[in-house]
Amino acid sequence: MHPVLKTVLGRLGLGLATLFIVSIIIFSAIEMLPGDFGQAILGQAATEETVAAFRRELGLDEPPYIRYLQWVGGAIQGDLGTSFSGRNASGTDRSREVIDLIAPRLWNTLFLASVTAIIAVPVSLFLGITSALYRNSVYDRTINTTTLTTISFPEFFVAYILILLLASLYPIFPSLANVDASTPLNERLYRSALPAFTLTLVIVAHMMRMTRAAIINLLASPYIQMARLSGASQTEVILKHALPNAWAPIATVIAFNLAYLVVGVVVVEVVFVYPGVGQLMVDAVTSRDIPVVQGCALIFAVTYILLNLIADIIGIITNPRLLHPK
Amino acid sequence: MGGNNDNTQGVVNNMSKLEYRAIQELKYKRGQIDRRTFVRSLLATGVALPSALSLAGQVAASTPKSGGRFRMGLGHGSTTDTLDSATSENHFTLVNGYTFGNHLTEVSNTGELIPELAESFESDDAQKWVFNLRQGVEFHNGKTMTSEDVVASYNHHMGEDSTSAAKGLLTQVKSLKADGKNKVIFELENPNADFPFIVSDYHISIRPAGDMASGVGTGGYILQSFEPGVKSVLKKNPNYWKEGAAHFDEVELLSIIDPTARQNALTSGDIDAMDRVDLKTVNLFKRNKDIYIWDATGTAHYTFPMRLSVAPFDNYDLRMALKWSIKRQELVDKILLGYGAIGNDHPISTANRYHNSDLPQREFDADKAAYHYKKSGHSGKIPLSAADAAFAGAVDAAQLMAASAAEAGMEIEVIREPKDGYWSNVWNNDAKGWCACYWGGRPTEDWMFSAAYTDDTEWNDTAWKTTDSAVKFNKLVKEARAELNDNKRRELYYECQRLIYDDGGTICPIFNSYVSANSKAIATDENIAANWDSDGAKCVERWWFA
Numbered sequence: 001m002h003p004v005l006k007t008v009l010g011r012l013g014l015g016l017a018t019l020f021i022v023s024i025i026i027f028s029a030i031e032m033l034p035g036d037f038g039q040a041i042l043g044q045a046a047t048e049e050t051v052a053a054f055r056r057e058l059g060l061d062e063p064p065y066i067r068y069l070q071w072v073g074g075a076i077q078g079d080l081g082t083s084f085s086g087r088n089a090s091g092t093d094r095s096r097e098v099i100d101l102i103a104p105r106l107w108n109t110l111f112l113a114s115v116t117a118i119i120a121v122p123v124s125l126f127l128g129i130t131s132a133l134y135r136n137s138v139y140d141r142t143i144n145t146t147t148l149t150t151i152s153f154p155e156f157f158v159a160y161i162l163i164l165l166l167a168s169l170y171p172i173f174p175s176l177a178n179v180d181a182s183t184p185l186n187e188r189l190y191r192s193a194l195p196a197f198t199l200t201l202v203i204v205a206h207m208m209r210m211t212r213a214a215i216i217n218l219l220a221s222p223y224i225q226m227a228r229l230s231g232a233s234q235t236e237v238i239l240k241h242a243l244p245n246a247w248a249p250i251a252t253v254i255a256f257n258l259a260y261l262v263v264g265v266v267v268v269e270v271v272f273v274y275p276g277v278g279q280l281m282v283d284a285v286t287s288r289d290i291p292v293v294q295g296c297a298l299i300f301a302v303t304y305i306l307l308n309l310i311a312d313i314i315g316i317i318t319n320p321r322l323l324h325p326k
Numbered sequence: 327m328g329g330n331n332d333n334t335q336g337v338v339n340n341m342s343k344l345e346y347r348a349i350q351e352l353k354y355k356r357g358q359i360d361r362r363t364f365v366r367s368l369l370a371t372g373v374a375l376p377s378a379l380s381l382a383g384q385v386a387a388s389t390p391k392s393g394g395r396f397r398m399g400l401g402h403g404s405t406t407d408t409l410d411s412a413t414s415e416n417h418f419t420l421v422n423g424y425t426f427g428n429h430l431t432e433v434s435n436t437g438e439l440i441p442e443l444a445e446s447f448e449s450d451d452a453q454k455w456v457f458n459l460r461q462g463v464e465f466h467n468g469k470t471m472t473s474e475d476v477v478a479s480y481n482h483h484m485g486e487d488s489t490s491a492a493k494g495l496l497t498q499v500k501s502l503k504a505d506g507k508n509k510v511i512f513e514l515e516n517p518n519a520d521f522p523f524i525v526s527d528y529h530i531s532i533r534p535a536g537d538m539a540s541g542v543g544t545g546g547y548i549l550q551s552f553e554p555g556v557k558s559v560l561k562k563n564p565n566y567w568k569e570g571a572a573h574f575d576e577v578e579l580l581s582i583i584d585p586t587a588r589q590n591a592l593t594s595g596d597i598d599a600m601d602r603v604d605l606k607t608v609n610l611f612k613r614n615k616d617i618y619i620w621d622a623t624g625t626a627h628y629t630f631p632m633r634l635s636v637a638p639f640d641n642y643d644l645r646m647a648l649k650w651s652i653k654r655q656e657l658v659d660k661i662l663l664g665y666g667a668i669g670n671d672h673p674i675s676t677a678n679r680y681h682n683s684d685l686p687q688r689e690f691d692a693d694k695a696a697y698h699y700k701k702s703g704h705s706g707k708i709p710l711s712a713a714d715a716a717f718a719g720a721v722d723a724a725q726l727m728a729a730s731a732a733e734a735g736m737e738i739e740v741i742r743e744p745k746d747g748y749w750s751n752v753w754n755n756d757a758k759g760w761c762a763c764y765w766g767g768r769p770t771e772d773w774m775f776s777a778a779y780t781d782d783t784e785w786n787d788t789a790w791k792t793t794d795s796a797v798k799f800n801k802l803v804k805e806a807r808a809e810l811n812d813n814k815r816r817e818l819y820y821e822c823q824r825l826i827y828d829d830g831g832t833i834c835p836i837f838n839s840y841v842s843a844n845s846k847a848i849a850t851d852e853n854i855a856a857n858w859d860s861d862g863a864k865c866v867e868r869w870w871f872a
Contacts, residue, residue: 033746048784050489057489084406101405104553160586167594175587176596178557178580270584273591275556283405283555286746292405 004316011312015305022301023075027068030290036060037084037288058084071294080298081291098295102277104181106299109276112192113261116199121254124204128211128250133238135216147205159198159271166194177272195272199265203257210253214246248315255311263300343371354382354389390849394871396574399588400860401602403581405555409541411531412483412490417601417859418581420528422558425577425866426466427531427543428568430457430476431522433769433862435855437677439523442568443471443532443544452517452808457525459508463567465534466548473504478535492529494784517808519815520770528863546572546867555581560866573870592617592843599844599869601860605663605718608841616846621665621839624856625675625767625774628661628717630710630727630833635789636759639831642793643702649688650695651731654835660726661719665841669834672826673765673774677856680771680819685827695734707739709760715748716762717838724762727835754787763787769857771819775803779826788831795829847871 037054055061074081080098127147131140150158167175173193183191215238218224227241266278277296284292347368354364361382368378403418411423432442441447444457463471480502483490498521501513514521524530534542541549546568547560560577580597582588585604589611591597603611603619612619632639632648639645654668667676670688674681708731712724721742728738743752743761752758768774776783781791781800790796799822806818826832840859844850849872855862861869 050491050493053487053489163590167590171594174596175590175594176580176582180551180553180556271587273580273582273584273587275553279555280405287404287406289406 007316008313011309015309018305019298019301023072023298024068026294026297026301027064027071030293031064033285033288037290071291075298080295083292084287084289098291101292102280102295102299105275105277105280108179108274109262109265109278111188112195112199112265112274112276113258115189115192115196116203116261117258119196120200120203120257121207123200124207125211125250127204128208129215129238129243131208132212132215132219132242133234143208147208150201151203151205155198155202155265155267156271158201159194159268162194162198163271166197175272177274179275192274195265195268195274198268198272199261203260207250207253207257211246211250214249215242218242218245244318247318248311251311251314251318252308255307259304259307262303347371347373390570390573390870391872392573392870393575395576395578396599396848396866396869396871397578397580397597398860398866399580399582399591399597399600401583401585401588401600403555403583407554408539409549409552410539411529411533412488412492412538414529415491417863418558418579420858420863421860421866422552422579423528423531424545424863425547425558425560425579426541426545426549427533428463428545429527429531430525432864433523433526433855433857435851435853435861435864435868437769437855437857439526439769442526443476444525447522449521449810452519452521452810453514455512455514455521456505457510457512459510460567461508463544464565465544466542466563467534467537469534471532471534471544472507473510474507475535476510476532477502477504479532479538480530482533482538483530490529492527495524495527495529516804518772519807519810520772523770523773526769528858547577557581568867571867574866577866579866589843592845595845597845598848598871599842599865601840601842603841603843605665605841608663608665611843617843618846619841619843620854621841622854622856622859622861623667623675623837623839624677624858625673625769625837626840627669627673627675627765627767627834627837628720628723629673629763629765629787630724630760630835631754631763631787632760632831632833633756633758633787633789634791634793634831635756638702638704638708639759641702641704642829643698644704644708645829645831647695647698647702647734647736648708648731649833650691650698651734651736652727652833652835653690653730654688656730657723657726657836661723662836662838665839667837667839669837670827671832671834672823672830673767673778673832673834674771674819674823675767675837678769678771678774680816682820682823682827684820685824688827690730692734695731695736699734699736707737709739709741709758711741711743711752711758711761713743713745713748713752713762715743715745716753717764720762723835754785756789766858771822772803772807775799775822779803779830779832790826790829790831793829795825799825799830844869 036051037058037060059067071081080102083096083098083101127143131143134140163175166173174191175194177191177195179188179191219237219242224237224241227237232241263278265276266282268274269276269279277299281293281296284296350359350364350367353359354361365378365382368381369375373381398421400418400421402416404416407416407419411427414420414423428443430442430444431447432440434440443460443463445460447455447457449455459471459473459476465471480496480499482488483492484496484499498514498516498518499512500515503511505511512521518524531543541552544567546563546566548563550559550561552558558579560579562572562575566572582591582600585602588600588602589604589607592600593614608619632645634640649671658664658666658668668687670685672682710724710727712720714720721740724740728740731738752761753763765778768777778785778787779790779799780786780803781796802818802822806815806822809815809818840856842860848869850861850869855864
C-alpha cells in the first residue's frame, strides 16, 4: 500500500476513535447539568406534577447507559433523535427532529463560515507571504500592528465598532443579519457582510502571523541559502523553495480557524441576530433540550476532527519526503 | 352646499346633534365617508367652518391607517418556543399568540375587561358562567368557530396528563359543556366573580377542535411562517371580525435577545418597534430624534419572599424589621433608573381595580426596624439569596438592601446564586429562606392572591399559611371570590392587602415599568395597556403607521 494512503487511513481510524470518546464525554457532561427540561421550559410555572408528566413522556426516567446506547445507536444511522420542545401530552405531537432543527441553522453557519473563509484565507496568505518577503519593513510592521490590534479586541467590540461605522453613521450595511431559507443569495451576502467582516478581522492575524513565521523559519535553512547562492531572487526563494515546505503548519492553522468559524461564533451571531447553530446550542443548553445539545456537540466534534484530518493530509501530501519514499 | 345638504338636515332633526356628530366621526374614521362629507355634516350641526376643518384634521391624525410592513424586535424567544399556547411562557410567544389568536374575553387598552370571541357573558351566582359566542367568526382555515372548538380548546389545558401551564388556573372548572352551537357553560367548583378575567389568559387561546398546535386561530393576522427563536411572519386576515383593529398589511416579529442589537436595529431602521429598552443606556438612546421611548406601569413587580417555614422568618418581628429597613425609592432610582414605582409590601398595584390606597406607605425607618429587630431576639447574619435570573439587577438590589439594613443594625448576607436552575433550586424552596423573585402580576386581585398567596397554590413562595392572619386571609379571599357586590368586594380585598402588608412574608419594594421604544412612524392610541408589555402584548393589532 502506498505510504500516504496508509497514513491517511490510520488518521481516519484515529479520528473515529476520538469521536467515540467525545460522544461519551458529551453524554456524561450533559448528565451532570443541574435541572431538567420540564423544569426549564415551565420556569416559574413548574409544579411537581407537570414536571413528572414531562419526564415520563420523554423517557428521562430510564437509566443513563440505556439512553446513551439508544443515542449512539441512532446517531450511527444518522438519526439524532427528536427535540424535547414542542411536545404536549394532549393533542398532537409537534416536536421536531433534531436534524430538521439543526440543518437550516448549520447551513447558515456554514454559509457565514465560507464567506468569511473566502475573504480571510487569501487575504491572510497574501499578507503573510508579503510580510515575510518585506520582513522588518514599514509594510511588515504596519500589517503586524493592525492585525494584532483587531485580534486583541473581543469579537463583540469589533462588531459594535463596525455597526457604529457601517450601519449607524454611514448606513451602508444592515445591522441585522436575520437571513432565512427564502433569502436570495445577493441579499444573503449583503446581510451577512458585517458579521463576515467582523470574523475576518478576528481570524486574519492568527493565520497571517503563522504563514509569516513558517516561511521565515524556513528562510534560515541551508537549502534556502543554497537557492540564494544559485542566484534565485527573493520572490522566487519564497514562492518556489520556502512555501512548498511551509504548507503543513499553514494548513493546520487554517483548519483551526475554519473550525472556530463553525463552532465558536455564538457571540457574533447574537450581536448580529444571525440564526446560526451556536445560538441554537446555547438555547438548547438553557432549556435542557438534551437531544439538540448532543446533536450540536457531536457535529462540532466531527467538524474539528474532519478539518484537522484534512490539514494532516495536506501536510502529508505536500511533504516531499513522504510523497517520494525511498 | 349642494343637494346632499337636505338629506343631512333631515337626519339631524331626528336625533340629537352630538350623537349625530359622534356617528359621523366614527364613519369618517372608518373611511365610510370622505372628509368633505364629514365637514359638511359638522356644519349641518351648527359647527363654524374653521372649527369644523380643524376637527376634521384632529380626527384624521388619530385615525388608524391601514398598510405597511410592521417589524418588531422582541427581547425574548427561544428555539424551544412552539405555537401551542399551553407551553407559551415568554413574551415572544405571548405577542405572537395574541397576533394570530383570540380569546373569549380581552383586557382592553384602558384595563377594562371586554368580550372578545364571546359576545357577552353572564352569571347569577358566580359559579355557573354562560358565555354567548360571537357568530360567524371564521378560523384562518375557513372553518366557522363554534362551541365545539371552545370546549376542545379548554379541554386541551384541563386533561389529567396536560402539561399546560394554564392547568392550575382551570382546576376550578368542574364541568364545561356546549349548549347549542353558540353557547358554552362553565360550572365552577366554587364561585368566582373574576372568572371572565381568567379566560382572557394568554394560554387559553381558542383554536379549531383537533388542531391546537399549528397556529391556526381567529386573529387579525394569519401565520405565514414561524421559526422558533428567530422570527414569525404574518399577513393581515382579510376576514377579521374585529372592527378598528389589525391595521398593518404584513408583520414580522423578530427575536433579538441582545438589547444592544435591538437598539441598533431600531436606530438603523431595520425594525419599527422594540420592547425592553436597556435602562442603563436609555438616556443616551432618548437623544435619537427618530424614535420615542414610552413606559407603562402595570402589575409587574419584584419581591423578596421570606419563607415562614424556615427560621428565622417565622418570627413576625424579624419580618417587620426587614420590611422597615428598605430604602424603596433608592431601589426605584438605582435598579429601575426611575422607571417604576415603590411598592407597599403587597402585590396589588395601582393599576388593579381594588388597590388599597388607605395603607400608609412603608418607608425606611431605622428606629422602627431596630425596635422590631431587638424584639425578635435574633442575632447574626440573615442570608438573602439572589441571582439575576430573578430580575435584572437582583443582586445589586440585594446589596442595596444589605447596606440599608446595616444602618438599622442588621446584618444581611447576600448569597449570589447561579442563574441556572434558580427557579427550581432557590425560589420557593425550603433550602433557602429568603430570595429575590419576580412576578408579572395578574389583572385581578383574586388571580394574584391565588397564584402566590393562598394556602392551596404550589407557588406560595412565602409559605404564609398557618398564622392567624394567613388563615383569615384565606377565608376572606374565598369570600371575596364569591361576592358579586362591588363595594363588599372592595372591603374584603382592602383587608386582604392589609393582612399581607402586615403579617405576610413578602417584601415588595418596587413595581417595574415596561420601557419600550418605537420609531416615530408608529402611531398608537392615547391609551396603552399595562397588563402586559407591548400594549398588553396586543400592539400588533392595536398600532398603525401614522
